[in-house]
Amino acid sequence: MTQGSDQDAQYLAAAEAFGPALQRLARATEAHPERRRDLLQDVHVALWQSFALFDGRCSLSTWVWRVAHNVAASHAGRERRHNAGQVGLEDVPHLADGRSLASAVEEADALDRLNAWIRRLKPPDRQVLTLYLEGLAAAEIAEIAGFSPGAVATRISRLKAQLAQEFREQSHD
Amino acid sequence: MTDRDPLQTLWTSQQQEEFSMSLAEIQSRSTRLQSKVRMRNITEYVAAAIVIGVFLWSAATMSLPVARAGAVLIAAAALYVAIALHRKAPAVKWEPDGSETLAEFHRGELLRQRHALSTVWRWYLLPFLPGFLVFNAGISFAPDNPLPLAAKLGQFGFMIGLMAAMFAVIAWLNHKAAKKLDAEIADLDAARK
Numbered sequence: 448m449t450q451g452s453d454q455d456a457q458y459l460a461a462a463e464a465f466g467p468a469l470q471r472l473a474r475a476t477e478a479h480p481e482r483r484r485d486l487l488q489d490v491h492v493a494l495w496q497s498f499a500l501f502d503g504r505c506s507l508s509t510w511v512w513r514v515a516h517n518v519a520a521s522h523a524g525r526e527r528r529h530n531a532g533q534v535g536l537e538d539v540p541h542l543a544d545g546r547s548l549a550s551a552v553e554e555a556d557a558l559d560r561l562n563a564w565i566r567r568l569k570p571p572d573r574q575v576l577t578l579y580l581e582g583l584a585a586a587e588i589a590e591i592a593g594f595s596p597g598a599v600a601t602r603i604s605r606l607k608a609q610l611a612q613e614f615r616e617q618s619h620d
Numbered sequence: 621m622t623d624r625d626p627l628q629t630l631w632t633s634q635q636q637e638e639f640s641m642s643l644a645e646i647q648s649r650s651t652r653l654q655s656k657v658r659m660r661n662i663t664e665y666v667a668a669a670i671v672i673g674v675f676l677w678s679a680a681t682m683s684l685p686v687a688r689a690g691a692v693l694i695a696a697a698a699l700y701v702a703i704a705l706h707r708k709a710p711a712v713k714w715e716p717d718g719s720e721t722l723a724e725f726h727r728g729e730l731l732r733q734r735h736a737l738s739t740v741w742r743w744y745l746l747p748f749l750p751g752f753l754v755f756n757a758g759i760s761f762a763p764d765n766p767l768p769l770a771a772k773l774g775q776f777g778f779m780i781g782l783m784a785a786m787f788a789v790i791a792w793l794n795h796k797a798a799k800k801l802d803a804e805i806a807d808l809d810a811a812r813k
Binding site: 455458459462466467470471474484487488489491492493494495496497500501504505509510511512513514516517518520521524554557558561569570571574579580581582590591592593594595598599602607610 | 624627628630631632633634636637639641643646647649650653715716717718719720721722723724725726729804807808810811812
């Protein structure tokens with residue numbers, strides 16, 4: 448196989464495996480639907496470009512997360528001013544079938560608040576928390592982020608406590 | 621078996637939007653992004669050329685020799701700053717590389733911003749200083765200025781004061797931003813392996 452077809456094949460495999468997670472990352476980074484779509488496209492382009500350099504020195508998963516998060520962090524830095532206070536109704540996920548309206552609305556509202564809260568975090572916190580929410584273990588997050596596993600565990604615990612407090616305060620308002 | 625955090629279950633249950641990109645679309649967007657960077661650079665060169673042109677035109681049409689020299693110095697400073705900007709933000713786009721950890725990438729970004737803040741004096745503000753001084757001196761002490769010498773000195777001093785105030789505000793803002801960046805870099809370093 449040529450380098451170009453390797454690159455294409457690796458990208459297609461990554462897009463298939465990580466597509467939904469990349470959408471969640473875009474949602475946790477950008478509130479505005481059009482700019483979020485742009486970001487998602489940029490992430491896919493960067494992933495495709497990056498596979499020209501992929502030499503297996505780390506796992507495919509680590510590679511994909513690093514590229515995607517670094518693109519998202521750059522985007523967040525550029526768009527910080529646009530994002531402030533722009534979490535609109537369009538950001539609330541569509542209601543899924545098969546659930547009661549009340550529970551679906553409650554879940555959509557919780558996700559909306561969670562995404563909005565994550566978007567306000569500084570890049571390292573946002574990255575660690577979203578990787579944790581994707582179900583990655585502390586050791587994997589440490590590998591991707593370049594932090595010690597202890598620092599990752601401490602950060603997750605602190606962020607979860609802050610998140611719980613934030614949600615408690617919001618539900619009391 | 622470990623219990624899954626309900627937050628993780630909530631997170632991964634998010635509804636997916638319709639999204640797909642073919643390889644052809646990806647390659648075409650990749651090419652478009654490169655063209656966009658080239659266009660941005662061309663826009664910056666044109667803007668710099670306009671600023672330089674305006675000051676050179678002022679120099680050519682002014683009757684006061686000292687003010688004319690000031691305008692030439694300002695045009696030279698604008699040229700210097702344009703070259704410095706070009707060197708600091710080259711057309712080479714960041715190459716996505718998964719061998720770089722998130723902390724390394726973020727630290728690099730913070731250091732770049734920190735460096736830009738600490739050197740902004742040297743490459744952005746100081747080059748304009750001689751030109752502004754000479755230009756203002758030329759205007760304030762022009763032979764056809766009917767004001768007495770004390771008033772001329774006052775006029776010149778007022779302009780110097782305005783510039784000093786502007787520099788002080790920039791220094792204060794830079795100092796605040798640099799302190800914030802230093803704290804972020806220290807926080808990042810403490811968490812790194």
